[in-house]
Amino acid sequence: MAEKRFIDAIHDALHEEMARDERVIVLGEDVGRKGGVFGVTEGLYEQFGEARVLDTPLAESMIIGVSIGMAVGGLIPVPEIQFADFIHPAFDQIVSEAARLRYRSCNDFGCPMTIRVPFGGGVHGALYHSQSIEAFYAHVPGLKVVVPYTPADAKGLLKSAIRDPDPVLYLEHKKMYRMVRGEVPAAGDHTVPIGPAVVRRTGRDLSIFAYGLMVHEALQAATVLSAEGIEADVVDVRTLRPLDTQTILGSVQRTSRALIVHEDNRFGGFGAEIAATIAEEGFRYLDAPPTRLCGPDVPAVPFSPPLEDWFMVDAEKIAAAARRLVAY
Amino acid sequence: MPTEIRMPQLGESVHEGTLGKWLKRPGEAVAKYEPLVEVITDKVNVEMPSPFAGVLTEVLVQEGQTVTTGTVIALIEEAPAAPRAAAAGAPGTAGPPHPAGPASREQGPPAPSSPDGERTGAPAPAREREPAARLSPLVRRLAEEHRIPFDELVSIQGTGASGRITKDDVLRYIERRGAAPAAPPAAPGAAVAPGEAPARAPGDRLEPLTAMRRTIADRMARSAREIPHAYGAIEVDMTRLVRHREAHKDAWRAQEGVNVSITAFIVRAATRALRAFPVVNATFTPEGIVVRHAIHLGIGVALPDGLIVPVVKDADRRSVVGLAREIEAVVARARQGKLTLDDVSGGTFTLTNPGVFGSVLSVPIINYPQAAILAADAIVRRPVVLGEGIAIREIMHLGLAFDHRVFDGALAIQFLAHIKRQLEEFTPVGDSPEF
Numbered sequence: 001m002a003e004k005r006f007i008d009a010i011h012d013a014l015h016e017e018m019a020r021d022e023r024v025i026v027l028g029e030d031v032g033r034k035g036g037v038f039g040v041t042e043g044l045y046e047q048f049g050e051a052r053v054l055d056t057p058l059a060e061s062m063i064i065g066v067s068i069g070m071a072v073g074g075l076i077p078v079p080e081i082q083f084a085d086f087i088h089p090a091f092d093q094i095v096s097e098a099a100r101l102r103y104r105s106c107n108d109f110g111c112p113m114t115i116r117v118p119f120g121g122g123v124h125g126a127l128y129h130s131q132s133i134e135a136f137y138a139h140v141p142g143l144k145v146v147v148p149y150t151p152a153d154a155k156g157l158l159k160s161a162i163r164d165p166d167p168v169l170y171l172e173h174k175k176m177y178r179m180v181r182g183e184v185p186a187a188g189d190h191t192v193p194i195g196p197a198v199v200r201r202t203g204r205d206l207s208i209f210a211y212g213l214m215v216h217e218a219l220q221a222a223t224v225l226s227a228e229g230i231e232a233d234v235v236d237v238r239t240l241r242p243l244d245t246q247t248i249l250g251s252v253q254r255t256s257r258a259l260i261v262h263e264d265n266r267f268g269g270f271g272a273e274i275a276a277t278i279a280e281e282g283f284r285y286l287d288a289p290p291t292r293l294c295g296p297d298v299p300a301v302p303f304s305p306p307l308e309d310w311f312m313v314d315a316e317k318i319a320a321a322a323r324r325l326v327a328y
Numbered sequence: 329m330p331t332e333i334r335m336p337q338l339g340e341s342v343h344e345g346t347l348g349k350w351l352k353r354p355g356e357a358v359a360k361y362e363p364l365v366e367v368i369t370d371k372v373n374v375e376m377p378s379p380f381a382g383v384l385t386e387v388l389v390q391e392g393q394t395v396t397t398g399t400v401i402a403l404i405e406e407a408p409a410a411p412r413a414a415a416a417g418a419p420g421t422a423g424p425p426h427p428a429g430p431a432s433r434e435q436g437p438p439a440p441s442s443p444d445g446e447r448t449g450a451p452a453p454a455r456e457r458e459p460a461a462r463l464s465p466l467v468r469r470l471a472e473e474h475r476i477p478f479d480e481l482v483s484i485q486g487t488g489a490s491g492r493i494t495k496d497d498v499l500r501y502i503e504r505r506g507a508a509p510a511a512p513p514a515a516p517g518a519a520v521a522p523g524e525a526p527a528r529a530p531g532d533r534l535e536p537l538t539a540m541r542r543t544i545a546d547r548m549a550r551s552a553r554e555i556p557h558a559y560g561a562i563e564v565d566m567t568r569l570v571r572h573r574e575a576h577k578d579a580w581r582a583q584e585g586v587n588v589s590i591t592a593f594i595v596r597a598a599t600r601a602l603r604a605f606p607v608v609n610a611t612f613t614p615e616g617i618v619v620r621h622a623i624h625l626g627i628g629v630a631l632p633d634g635l636i637v638p639v640v641k642d643a644d645r646r647s648v649v650g651l652a653r654e655i656e657a658v659v660a661r662a663r664q665g666k667l668t669l670d671d672v673s674g675g676t677f678t679l680t681n682p683g684v685f686g687s688v689l690s691v692p693i694i695n696y697p698q699a700a701i702l703a704a705d706a707i708v709r710r711p712v713v714l715g716e717g718i719a720i721r722e723i724m725h726l727g728l729a730f731d732h733r734v735f736d737g738a739l740a741i742q743f744l745a746h747i748k749r750q751l752e753e754f755t756p757v758g759d760s761p762e763f
Contacts, residue, residue: 256466256495287466287495328489 004184007177009151010040010116012184013158014078018048024162025070027054028063028080028116037082038118038177060086064093064115068101071111071167078162084119084171085131098167099142113168114161120173120213120263121301122312130301130308132264137169138240138273144168144194145240149215151182153238156192164194173213180216197244199251203231205326206257208318209248209274211237214261220315221322230326240270248274249282256287257325263313266294288328293321330385330403336376337397338369338669343478345369346394346539347401352384358404365401368539374669382406392539462492470498475549540634551696555612559691560737561727562744566707569593569754570722576759584649588761591627591681592652593751594704594726596763599623599644601746602677608743609676610699612733617699626675626695627655629662630685636662637695639675648761679704683724692729700730700740702747 004012018024026044028036032055035042045053056063060081067077081087087094094115101111121130138145146161146168148154154172161168184190200215201222210218215236222232233251237244252258258278260271275290293313295301301311335345348366352358363375364384382404389401463471463481471481476498484501486493528534537545573588580588602609602623611618625643629636638658640646646654661667678695683706690703705725712721726747730740756763 256464283465284469285466287464328492328494 001183002186003181004151004155005178006151006154006172006180006182007038007040009155009182009184010158010172011042013155013162014041014044015047016189017078017159017162018044018052021076022052023074023076025052025054025075025077026080027056027067027077029056029058029082031055031080036080038174040116040118040177041080060088060090061093064090064098064113067113067115068093068098068111071098071113072101072109076112076114076162078114078116080116080118082118083125083129083131084117084133085128087115087117087133091136094137094143094167094169095140099140101142102166103142110165111167112162112165114158114164114170115167116158116170116172118174118177119171120175121295121308122175122213122263124303124305124308125174125301126303126308127300132262132295134169134171134240134262135264135268135270138270140241142166143241145171146194146238147171147173147211147240148192148238149176149180149200149212149236151180152184152190153192153198153236155184156190157194157238159189159191160194163191168194171212176213176216195239195242195244197235197237197239197247199233199247200236201232201234202254203233204255205230205232206259206322207233207235207248207251207255208259208261208322209235209237209251209271210261211240212263214263214313214318217313217315218261218318221318224315224319225322228323230322232322237274243273243277245277245281248277249285252278252282253285256285257328258282258286258288258290259318259322259325260290260292261294261313261318261321262292263295265297266292267297269294288325291321291325293318330405331380331382332400333364333379333402333404335389335395335397335399335401336367338367338374343482344394344396346542347389347391348539349391350387351375352378354384354386357381357383357407368543369669378404380404380406462490464492464495466495467493467498470495470502474498474502475546475553476501477546477550538633540631540636544634547696548693551693555694555696556732557694557729558732558737558740559727559729560740560744561689561725562741562748564724564726564748565712565752566590566722566724569751570707572754572756573761576761579759580649580761584653586649586653586656588649588652589655590707591655591679591704592648593754593761593763594702594747595625595627595640595643595651595655595679596646596648597747597750598677598679598702599625600750601743603644604746605739605743607735607739608700608730610734611676611697612699612731617734620676622674622676624674624676626672626678627658628678628680629659631663636667636672637675637678638662638667638671639673641674648763652761678702683707689725690727692727694729694731698731699734700728700743703727703729 014026026041030037031041032045032050032053041053063079067079070077098111098113101109119132134145134147137143144164144166146157148157158170161170200219208218215234218234222234225232233255235247235251260274262269262271264270271292271294275292278290295311295313302308338345346368348368350365351363358364358378358381360381361377364378365376367374367376384402385405386403389395389399395401484493484497487497488494577588606619607617609620609623622642623644624639624641626637626639629638640651640654640658643651658671661671675695675698677698678701680692680701680703682690683704686706688705688708690705692701692703694701705727707722707724709720710723711718712723726744728740728744754763
């Protein structure tokens with residue numbers, strides 16, 4: 001085992017997969033010579049050359065469109081969207097083409113593509129560099145959506161995504177790149193299956209469901225709550241689609257209370273899917289209404305630091321919501 | 329526009345009722361006071377009359393479902409000829425008239441919305457409910473699994489927001505109560521915990537609980553769970569009474585128009601014994617023992633699909649003939665399913681008559697919340713030592729199951745002996761059945 005930063009785990013996965021399979025191609029804005037704006041792809045260009053690490057024009061629709069062509073042609077593209085905020089021009093390519101290709105071609109063509117997308121706020125990125133976009137894409141049949149929290153998951157899920165025969169949207173919270181550290185198995189081929197959620201901490205009083213950075217905040221909140229006698233079950237959802245409803249319902253069965261946390265704004269957010277699943281399939285376990293704690297329904301993450309703090313969901317807000325729910 | 333028909337309050341302690349058969353179908357016209365639906369509470373079937381004439385547009389609660397009083401169970405489009413006071417229109421249904429109607433049901437106040445992401449708790453339930461009845465799905469399920477009746481459940485002190493009863497409150501209550509394991513293996517007479525059914529072998533079949541079966545199950549389970557039962561039995565020589573009755577019963581029937589049954593004599597004797605031992609006619613409460621002044625005597629009547637206990641009011645004020653007549657009447661109503669709620673409520677003491685089926689030793693369950701139940705077993709001709717000889721006598725066992733919290737064995741047997749003495753030393757007034 002070796003302690004790695006979140007960003008190193010992603011880098012290592014890319015490096016190992018490119019070394020393992022020469023069909024793996026990395027492409028995106030500044031991913032080559034510069035090594036990526038965050039440095040995730042540092043050294044890949046030098047090692048694997050310009051044929052496999054491509055600096056693209058600033059045109060997301062083209063990045064994904066070209067990737068789809070590569071995938072159909074037998075390559076395994078790993079396109080990077082520099083910021084999730086800029087993925088929207090590629091929405092049509094992802095939703096109408098990549099996600100439907102297998103269905104549309106009666107299984108004749110797959111689209112083995114992993115779209116890496118740094119997302120999320122809390123980094124003073126303001127309106128154009130802070131968005132959460134998971135709700136749009138988790139809605140789409142044919143697309144897998146993963147959001148790792150630990151460096152081990154970041155590496156293992158990325159390797160599984162690259163080996164998946166269908167398109168995977170891989171969301172990496174950029175605030176975690178250099179903040180989150182953790183043990184990553186050094187030896188062997190470490191993969192984490194797409195699908196299963198994982199319980200990060202067990203408790204009897206309420207379940208907290210989160211993914212990405214919010215798992216980090218939820219675990220901190222759970223530590224504070226534990227000192228007050230409230231024991232939280234913290235579930236790292238980590239794969240949004242397909243969703244591991246079994247682990248979610250199992251947790252609710254233990255605790256009878258569900259707090260669903262995400263940074264994305266609340267209305268129509270991914271938390272609604274978890275809440276609805278719990279209400280429909282776990283009604284008999286519930287001692288309190290499934291409750292969401294999300295970003296506020298404002299158009300974007302503000303630039304002003306105090307307003308950004310107001311926007312972001314953090315451990316303190318999670319603990320407060322948990323206290324209210326336990327008192328229900 | 330259709331008017332909401334709500335589950336009526338059928339008695340002051342009645343919080344809920346189970347719908348029996350709908351006597352009208354959606355689309356059918358219904359006259360004012362015409363029976364609309366059967367409502368089953370407290371072991372009785374009541375036919376709920378329609379409050380006005382109209383057309384039944386929608387049935388909202390299905391047969392067999394149990395709902396709290398005040399729940400909207402159906403919608404009736406009023407006949408246009410019968411204008412009524414606006415007060416009858418329930419809040420929330422206001423709107424322009426429309427022909428079909430069902431769309432307007434259950435419009436509560438809109439849930440509060442808030443712009444930020446930190447709304448606390450859930451929106452209030454749209455329908456009005458007493459606070460104690462705001463029970464989460466889990467609390468309801470725990471209550472079912474641990475056989476906690478509704479009125480007992482809502483009496484638990486809630487520690488949640490606004491006094492809501494939480495999961496922990498119920499679990500603590502169950503722990504304190506001690507008894508009633510979560511899922512005992514199908515004990516006879518125990519209410520069935522849903523979802524925890526024992527495994528079924530091939531060829532077994534599941535007989536769904538009728539409303540009556542479920543009521544009996546709940547009440548028997550509650551009595552067995554809450555009341556510490558103790559038992560006593562005594563032998564009664566009925567020879568004098570039986571001979572007198574055999575000699576005169578045809579004449580009595582001709583004169584009075586009623587079969588003066590052995591039961592009537594036993595009830596007469598029992599009411600005198602209850603006057604002599606008032607504490608047998610009582611109910612245990614945590615505050616103390618409520619000794620009932622009136623003697624309303626329930627009599628168990630077997631029905632093809634269950635059991636019902638009609639009550640003879642003021643049984644101590646009736647003659648043997650009067651008792652015979654009243655018993656015959658209520659039993660007939662019970663068999664025809666025509667008992668009213670009044671017929672089955674208010675009992676203070678119960679007689680069960682397993683002897684009519686040949687039982688010679690019965691161990692009954694008390695009719696909760698009474699203090700005791702008397703069981704009259706079969707009268708059997710037996711050889712009996714009488715003085716220095718042996719005679720053939722008409723012998724009956726008389727048993728008493730009693731709440732040991734209320735009184736003790738000595739008193740129970742004195743009570744039985746009081747009845748025994750009256751029946752053995754039976755001294756009729758002339759040729760009449762009175763004694």
